Each structure stands twice: as structure tokens, then as C-alpha cells.
Amino acid sequence: MPLPEPSPYEVLGIPLTAGVREINLAVGPAMRAARYTRQQIQEAAALLRNPDRRLEADLQQPLPPEPVEQAAELLAPALAEPLLVIERPPLPPVPAFLTLHRAELAADFTDPAPAGTDPEPPVPARYAADLSVLPQIEVPD
Numbered sequence: 562m563p564l565p566e567p568s569p570y571e572v573l574g575i576p577l578t579a580g581v582r583e584i585n586l587a588v589g590p591a592m593r594a595a596r597y598t599r600q601q602i603q604e605a606a607a608l609l610r611n612p613d614r615r616l617e618a619d620l621q622q623p624l625p626p627e628p629v630e631q632a633a634e635l636l637a638p639a640l641a642e643p644l645l646v647i648e649r650p651p652l653p654p655v656p657a658f659l660t661l662h663r664a665e666l667a668a669d670f671t672d673p674a675p676a677g678t679d680p681e682p683p684v685p686a687r688y689a690a691d692l693s694v695l696p697q698i699e700v701p702d
Contacts, residue, residue: 572597573609577619
């Protein structure tokens with residue numbers, strides 16, 4: 562069963578630990594406050610009076626977080642040192658760096674010569690095409 566929105570505890574303005582007597586006493590002030598409709602208030606009270614439905618609603622609703630007074634003290638050891646330590650290798654000495662001259666760099670990015678200007682490499686004679694590779698054709702008379 563999905564929980565009605567808002568929670569029945571909010572509708573009646575009571576704590577999660579309220580008993581049946583407190584639920585019954587909260588109905589009147591909730592009606593006078595008129596923050597919710599009469600039907601919502603009656604449904605919330607009926608749900609919280611029924612132990613089975615109340616347990617189901619309580620299990621589906623997360624509990625509010627409890628305040629932690631010593632949060633800074635609890636987190637101090639974790640925050641004392643950095644969360645992620647990256648060890649970087651030392652830089653190499655300056656002479657180890659490669660220097661590029663503009664002429665070398667320009668030679669790497671020049672356009673290749675057109676295909677027709679370079680002669681094709683010669684084909685060995687044993688791989689040359691001749692009539693022996695063609696199928697036999699009968700010529701009609």
C-alpha cells in the first residue's frame with residue numbers, strides 16, 4: 562500500500578511515538594487548523610489507530626535522522642589528511658627533453674607527393690600478365 566502524502570503524523574501534528582489517546586486528541590486541533598482536508602485527517606487517524614496499517618506505514622516511511630552533536634569530532638580524523646593522494650613521478654632533467662626544430666616539424670606535416678609523379682616499382686617478369694592467364698575462348702567462324 563503506498564503511503565498517503567503527506568505522512569499521517571504530519572497531518573495530525575503528532576510524533577512517531579504517539580499512542581491512541583494522543584491520536585484521538587490530535588484530531589480536533591488538526592480540524593481547527595484546517596491545513597488538511599477533513600477526509601485526510603480522518604484517514605490519517607484511522608491509519609494510525611490500526612496497529613497493522615500503522616506498522617506498514619512506519620516501515621515504508623524512513624525515520625528522520627537523529628542529530629549528532631559530535632559530528633565535527635567524529636569527522637576530524639578523516640578530514641585531517643587528504644582524501645585522495647596522488648603521487649606524481651618527478652620531472653626529468655631539462656637536457657632529457659627533446660627539442661624540435663621548425664624544419665623537422667614542417668617535414669612531418671607536409672602533404673605527400675601526388676601518386677602520378679613517383680614511378681611504380683617494376684613488376685618481376687614471372688608475375689607479368691600474359692595471355693596464359695586468360696581463359697580459352699572459342700571464336701565462331
